[in-house]
Amino acid sequence: MTLRARLGLLSLVPLLGLSVPVFGAQGLTFPPDGQNSRSSVTQAIGPVRVTIDYSSPRVVRAKNDRRGKIWGELVPWGMSDLGFNGCASCPWRAGANENTTFAVTHEVKVQGQTLPAGKYGLHMIPGQEEWTVVFSKDASSWGSFWYDPKDDALRVKTKAGKSEYHEWLTYEFTEREPAKATVALKWEELQVPLTIAVDNPNQEQAMRVFQFNAKRFPNQWPVHVGLMRGYGAMGDKKKALEEAKLALAQAPDEQNRKNLQGLVKQLEEGKDIN
DSSP states (O other), X not given: OOHHHHHHHHHTHHHHTSOOBOTTOTTOBOOXXXXXXXXXXXXXXXXXXXXXXXXXXXXXXXXXXXXXXXXXXXXXXXXXXXXXXXXXXXXXXXXXXXXXXXXXXXXXXXXXXXXXXXXXXXXXXXXXXXXXXXXESOOSSSTTTTXXXXXXXXXXXXXXXXXXXXXXXXXXXXXXXXXXXXXXXXEEEEEEEEEEEOSSOOHHHHHXXXXXXXXXXTTOHHHHHHHHHHHHHTTOHHHHHHXXXXXXXXXXXXXXXXXXXXXXXXXXXXXXXX
């Protein structure tokens, strides 16, 4: 689809708001998302919660097979002239429709650089050798059409890599440790990773949260899993093993049961599970 056509669709957004009711669901309407469904992913890193909200375009749309045409074509390399709102040098919105947003409940380090707690518009400048990821203080605009570098809160560098095929643009937390995690944008056969770290996580504070949950929801499988992780991070393998066995007895499905069996074995052998 040409830029002119995409902008034409953008101008129809107010009209599309008069959307078709869903049969059998009184008061519900189909949102004007252009088939780019809204998605969200949240991950805890110690006491910090990281949430990414985004719209998820697909590679193949009806008869329009865009495989091999995403990177460098649909998503150009470098900054782009979007031909709208005077944005002659704009990054990619790292998704579709309105802003992709990145929110953290506490200060974190992204690629080793400090990002304060808050909600940010997430943009990317694609590169064949290196990518720039932009966290903007403007988290409420439509895509990158209103991007202004004066609103930048942080810019970091990363390198894209090969990924298994993803039909839908997705954000996944691919690696998780007690004090850091890696989140990656994945689409078609490319991924763009970012490392998010928590400086000197307060393990005792995190354990108080786990213990508080245990009092509110006693003898629940997710609570035992949390306590197992918490005690494991603090080096108390005996208590971690106790919680792991309690969680194993309550595992809700076969996959979780197998995972917990492996963790019980690791703890019995004195190994770190985090």
